[in-house]
């Protein structure tokens with residue numbers, strides 16, 4: 001598609017360029033704010049998976065620049081915005097960039113240092129892994145990215161120990177979720193609901209209807225009783241180090257109570273092997289040969305659907321008879 005044709009077809013793509021946003025996603029965050037008023041009173045914000053930076057631009061324009069231009073704003077009152085991504089990005093006014101992996105516990109430490117040990121008021125996450133084309137795999141990786149972001153955020157939250165200026169007792173996270181087949185939305189909802197009393201899935205107008213992406217807007221952080229942020233931190237640390245995974249024996253019971261919800265998941269099978277969602281040509285058919293379908297090795301002896309099949313067969317038979325009768329009467 002040419003640039004002009006894309007300008008015509010995608011109004012948000014065109015508007016983004018006209019208004020100086022690096023990506024059309026800026027509108028998604030702005031529209032989420034219209035509904036949820038997410039920027040109110042925010043002093044410390046983290047933008048996870050930030051590159052190329054349109055969400056960070058929104059944060060800068062909405063939080064940093066107005067404060068900066070106010071005559072009585074001291075430097076110490078300026079909002080702190082930390083943006084994290086694997087990729088570097090061009091500088092943005094008032095945005096501190098951290099090039100790192102959001103699934104790595106060390107990245108959280110860096111953020112906490114930038115906040116002088118305080119917790120974040122707002123965390124936005126627009127993470128999207130590189131798509132492989134294997135939909136189940138992509139869906140899994142996407143949900144893992146969000147779940148990885150979740151403990152990281154929790155770790156951000158526990159950096160409150162030495163903080164005296166931290167007054168906000170609630171925070172929000174905004175995770176972009178791209179669920180290719182929709183089924184994991186419920187899993188994600190359940191997992192996020194463990195930590196937040198309000199979880200809403202939002203679909204901004206600028207997000208195409210043809211895309212099933214949605215944004216989880218989570219409010220009021222309230223982890224379950226007995227939940228230990230430190231356990232999650234260690235878990236993240238182990239998963240993040242090459243030797244750590246071997247130490248990680250989930251049967252040993254070092255995770256207790258509600259902390260057990262973070263069960264390490266091991267994907268099995270060769271990625272280059274057969275894909276269960278793909279169709280493959282039948283052997284011989286491409287060379288003009290004749291393919292012979294084999295019978296099932298052992299069909300079920302008494303399947304529960306047997307009676308239903310028999311009834312259906314009988315009914316079909318009945319319909320055929322009626323059709324024949326009605327045909328005869330027409331003659």
Ligand code: SAM
Nearest residue numbers: 049050051052053054055085086101102126128
């Ligand atoms: N919100 C951004 C904006 O408005 O410009 C767009 C984000 S883009 C859709 C997704 C980003 O997620 C990519 O830049 C990618 O590098 C980043 N990403 C994917 N996995 C990541 C990880 N594990 N840690 C940090 N960033 C990650």
